[in-house]
Amino acid sequence: MDDPVRRMAFSRRALLLGAGMAGTGALLAGRMAWLAVFEGETYQLRAQANRIQDRLIPPRRGWIVDRQGKPIAMNRPDYRLELRPAEVEDLDTTLVAIRAVLDIDLAEDARIRDDVRTQPSFMPVVVRQNLSWREFSACNVRLATLPGVTPVQSFSRFYPEADHFAHLVGYVGAPTPEQYREQKNPLLIYPGFRIGKDGIERFADKQLRGLAGSSRVEMTARGELVRELGTNADTPGDTLRLTIDRDLQDYAARRLGDNSASVIVMDCITGDVLCMVSMPAYDPNIFSRRVPARLWNALQKDDHTPLLNKSAMGLYPPGSTFKMVTTLAALEAGVDPGDTVGCSGAYRLGNNTWHCHARRGHGGVNMHRALPLSCDTYFYVMGRKVGIDAIATMARRLGLGQEYPLPLPGQAKGIVPDKAWKQRRYGKDWREGETLNGAIGQGYIVTNPLQLAVMTARLASGREVMPRLIAPDDANAPAPQFPSLGIPDAHLALVRQGMVDVVNAGYGTARAARSPIGDVLFAGKTGTAQVRRISAAERKRGVIRNEALPWKQRDHALFVAFAPADAPRYACSVIIEHGIAGGRYAAPIARDVLSFLFEPERALAVLPPIEAEAARLRALRQQNEAAASIASETRAMMPSWLKLDIKPPLFEIADADAPQPPREPE
Amino acid sequence: MDLLNGPWRRELARLPWGMVLIICAIAGFGLVVLYSAAGGSLNPWALKQGVRFAILLMGALALALVPPERWLGWAWPIYITLLVALVGVELAGAVRGGSQRWLDIGIMQFQPSEMMKLAIVLVLARYYQYVPKGYESRPDVLIPALALIAMPVGLVMLQPDLGTALSILFGGVVVLFLAGVRLWLFGTAAAAVAAMLPVAWSMLHDYQRKRVLIFLDPESDPRGAGYHITQSKIAIGSGGLSGKGFLNGTQSHLDYLPELHTDFAFATMAEEWGLMGGMFVIILYGLVLAWGIRTAVSARSQFQRLLSLGLTATLFFYLAINMMMVMGLAPVVGIPLPLISWGGSAMMTVMILLGVVMGIARANKRGS
The missing domain is CATH 1.20.58 (Methane Monooxygenase Hydroxylase; Chain G, domain 1)
Structure with missing residues (x-):
């Protein structure tokens, strides 16, 4: 039944099929040989690229220390859990898995989802920071294979003195998404990596950052670590030594109590800034983690402006602390110090009357008595005599109206007005009344506390002292030699003696600032700067006492000082916003801060009642108390890369030539 | 039934034992691959697959005793x-x-x-x-x-x-x-x-279209669907001539290779045994196919010829498509490598197929 013809036909077809199979087999063998032998090296490299990863080791940030090496900003180990939205497969299941290990409440859950939704997906989102070692180990064991979830052991910045250094040192935060997009540096999105956001942290970021290291590790496709193949250690950032004296800064911050104020202490010879406090401030430890939105709002609304570095960015009329400038300008113009001006308490110009703070007048006042008495009338006369341009020139020589090369963002330049300036700014001619106001530090003129400290240091040393915040690398380096101001010693001596009398003469305005230390005399000058316009109607009724006014309308209290009076070493400026009167309120603070430099124990003894009172006042100002409770909140958070970016406030000048109203005595 | 009354010893002796040996060699090598795929462990795959193969081999030999005309x-x-x-x-x-x-x-x-x-x-x-x-x-x-x-x-x-x-x-x-x-x-x-x-x-499903497109250009989607082909090529290519050695595959053990024990078992094997391992499998299967063709050519009826060679060709189709897929010559279609890939139903199909062909070989053995 088997047909041989059919059999033959089948065999032919079978042969064809067999040939096809053999051909395919040859093709497969050839292809495999091509992959494995000819391209084998390429694929070996790719297999290696698959399994071997270079992992970044973020550098440890350099410390910031004070002039004696005491830490101001340091690093603390921080265990945290982060997730990278770009790598997470399903957020819901991921969060469920995390919840099995960490106790995440609803608010935290909402915050995480919020972050995932609002942040660019390459930015890591913190699930929880400050994990205990137990929690961290649990995360490592049970969550390490979850895609996109990384337990991170990093260092977080720690500021042992918290808010006392906030404005000076700043804080650190996550880099912004824009920074990463521009630089494409993988370090910038490394979980837990922080860069300087404000103050010195921001200015010296390059120096503090260091160099990242790397480690080669073998990884599975799911990101599990198999083993480490070798490491290339990181280079930690440099330690940055400041000229600041940590103890002094601390003391000044505590001494300020609840005031909205700034204290600066400088070394008159080297220019070292020993203390630069602006209070109240924020806690940079919170800012370096994550700022709860409610705390942020509270800080922004606070009328004591805790976000503003008043020392460098605050602008205030210098008031009577400016009178040294007018004195020196008058001396340079050839005024005889013995010339007497009669002060009746009022000075007439045209139809208007400028008042002296002494309502009944000082009688006959010469230059020697003018500063201790702070007689406005004397300076009205001198101002008119030398003119505003001479005063402005002297002010600039003493360092006002300029920015210093300091690592501080947003220094305010202030205004030192003269005729050309007014023409430029307003297109108007200078008016005589404006000169009267300018001569006593009111009107257009505004300065920041740092400039006042530099001015005082220059008066005290006679040299063009420049402030510095970063200590030289070599601790024994010779002090910088500043050129002379070019002001005759006799002129400076007269001004310095005037300032000594302000504090030490029986008729001085700052007897409260008298040195408690036996052999050291302090010298200084008070200032009380008006912040509100006093209407004609008010003037008629008689001026309301400053204490009776709402806080915002009270005068600023200023005091500049140097010590010791006979061989000036330290210069100091104190400004208390709405502090009522320089002599009564600012001067004692300067006294205590300066005496701390000579006898710390004695200065510390005055603190307890001040701190008790400050605590009471703070409690009264509900906002701060609320701030403390919301600092630990986890609900709504500001982005981790939050930057302050506060601009110096615009200063609004009321009537620069308005006559000086009668005032309370200084 | 004549099977029960038949001359047992003679029929058993007529079975193509050489081919049974080759099949056992392939399956045994498959077990070695599965052992490695599990990270050097009999569980979860190698042991179960071995037992399954033993049972199915008995079944195939039993089928081989069925007279082809049945x-x-x-x-x-x-x-x-x-x-x-x-x-x-x-x-x-x-x-x-x-x-x-x-x-x-x-x-x-x-x-x-x-x-x-x-x-x-x-x-x-x-x-x-x-x-x-x-x-x-x-x-x-x-x-x-x-x-x-x-x-x-x-x-x-x-x-x-x-x-x-x-x-x-x-x-x-x-x-x-x-x-x-x-x-x-x-x-x-x-x-x-x-x-x-x-x-x-236009009639294909989206995921099928995607597979075809990615086959044409696997690098277009290296993290997504093209991942399979890319990783498989890396595994085979990085194996080189003699492979990375038993249990030393990185692509497979570090999970870069997906489906390492099923559809991509050949890649798992090739990474550790290299081109030599691949040739071993290809040559053994070549012997099986050649035997299938010879069986068909020497069979005594058109039915037996068509059946044995048709089945042999089906086996060839499995092999060719799977290997072409892992080497990046065909789209990912989800066909396992016979006798090596983990999986019961595919192995059962192949063993039935081999049983029937062996039956035809037995029936046509010369000198009977």
Whole structure:
């Protein structure tokens, strides 16, 4: 039944099929040989690229220390859990898995989802920071294979003195998404990596950052670590030594109590800034983690402006602390110090009357008595005599109206007005009344506390002292030699003696600032700067006492000082916003801060009642108390890369030539 | 039954024991690969697969004792039963929603499309057994034959299971080819298929289209669907001439290679055993295929010839598509490598296939 013809036909077809199979087999063998032998090296490299990863080791940030090496900003180990939205497969299941290990409440859950939704997906989102070692180990064991979830052991910045250094040192935060997009540096999105956001942290970021290291590790496709193949250690950032004296800064911050104020202490010879406090401030430890939105709002609304570095960015009329400038300008113009001006308490110009703070007048006042008495009338006369341009020139020589090369963002330049300036700014001619106001530090003129400290240091040393915040690398380096101001010693001596009398003469305005230390005399000058316009109607009724006014309308209290009076070493400026009167309120603070430099124990003894009172006042100002409770909140958070970016406030000048109203005595 | 009364010793001796040895060698190597794929452990795959192979080998030897002419009588009942089962799968799927490929018949899951790969060869061999020489290409003969192919292929496409449908189609067409259908008809059909490609493209599911596109350019989606092919090529290529050594594969052990124990078992093997391991598998299978062709050529009836070579070609289709896929020459279609990949139903199909072919070899052994 088997047909041989059919059999033959089948065999032919079978042969064809067999040939096809053999051909395919040859093709497969050839292809495999091509992959494995000819391209084998390429694929070996790719297999290696698959399994071997270079992992970044973020550098440890350099410390910031004070002039004696005491830490101001340091690093603390921080265990945290982060997730990278770009790598997470399903957020819901991921969060469920995390919840099995960490106790995440609803608010935290909402915050995480919020972050995932609002942040660019390459930015890591913190699930929880400050994990205990137990929690961290649990995360490592049970969550390490979850895609996109990384337990991170990093260092977080720690500021042992918290808010006392906030404005000076700043804080650190996550880099912004824009920074990463521009630089494409993988370090910038490394979980837990922080860069300087404000103050010195921001200015010296390059120096503090260091160099990242790397480690080669073998990884599975799911990101599990198999083993480490070798490491290339990181280079930690440099330690940055400041000229600041940590103890002094601390003391000044505590001494300020609840005031909205700034204290600066400088070394008159080297220019070292020993203390630069602006209070109240924020806690940079919170800012370096994550700022709860409610705390942020509270800080922004606070009328004591805790976000503003008043020392460098605050602008205030210098008031009577400016009178040294007018004195020196008058001396340079050839005024005889013995010339007497009669002060009746009022000075007439045209139809208007400028008042002296002494309502009944000082009688006959010469230059020697003018500063201790702070007689406005004397300076009205001198101002008119030398003119505003001479005063402005002297002010600039003493360092006002300029920015210093300091690592501080947003220094305010202030205004030192003269005729050309007014023409430029307003297109108007200078008016005589404006000169009267300018001569006593009111009107257009505004300065920041740092400039006042530099001015005082220059008066005290006679040299063009420049402030510095970063200590030289070599601790024994010779002090910088500043050129002379070019002001005759006799002129400076007269001004310095005037300032000594302000504090030490029986008729001085700052007897409260008298040195408690036996052999050291302090010298200084008070200032009380008006912040509100006093209407004609008010003037008629008689001026309301400053204490009776709402806080915002009270005068600023200023005091500049140097010590010791006979061989000036330290210069100091104190400004208390709405502090009522320089002599009564600012001067004692300067006294205590300066005496701390000579006898710390004695200065510390005055603190307890001040701190008790400050605590009471703070409690009264509900906002701060609320701030403390919301600092630990986890609900709504500001982005981790939050930057302050506060601009110096615009200063609004009321009537620069308005006559000086009668005032309370200084 | 004559099987029970038959001369046992003689029939057993006539079994192609050399081929059984080669099959055991392939399967044994497969177990070694699965052992390594599990990270150097018998569990979860190697041990179970070994037991399964042992049982199925017994089954295949038992099948080999069935006289080939028995299959002639069972061809139609088997084919029709499977066709009905395929419709049943469709209906069950329609009721439950979603695609369904197997029927739950109580003790085990039964996948009719898998068996259909063999049944299509069986029924066409039966069909052409009684077609006289010269009539193979006549429309009244060819059209019923094409219908026999089209029905299961259509049903399986509906599931949708492109890989199995192509496999059934291939088995059917090979039998037509071997039966002597004129060559120009195949040429015309190929041209027609080429012309129909755009239509077929529009009928494909999105994920199937994506697979084809990614096959054409795997690097276009290295993290997504192209990942399989890319990683598989890396595994094979990085193995080099002699491989990274047993248990030393990085692509497989560090999970870069997906489906390392099923569809991509060849890549897992090639990474550790290199080109030599690959050649070992290809040559052993070449021997099996050559034996299948020889069995067919020396068989005594057209039915046996068509059945044995059709089944051999089906086995070849499995091998070729799987290896082409892992080497980046074919799209990812989800066809396992016979006897090496982990999986019960695929192994059962292959062992039945080998059992039937061995039966034909036994029946035609010379010198009987």
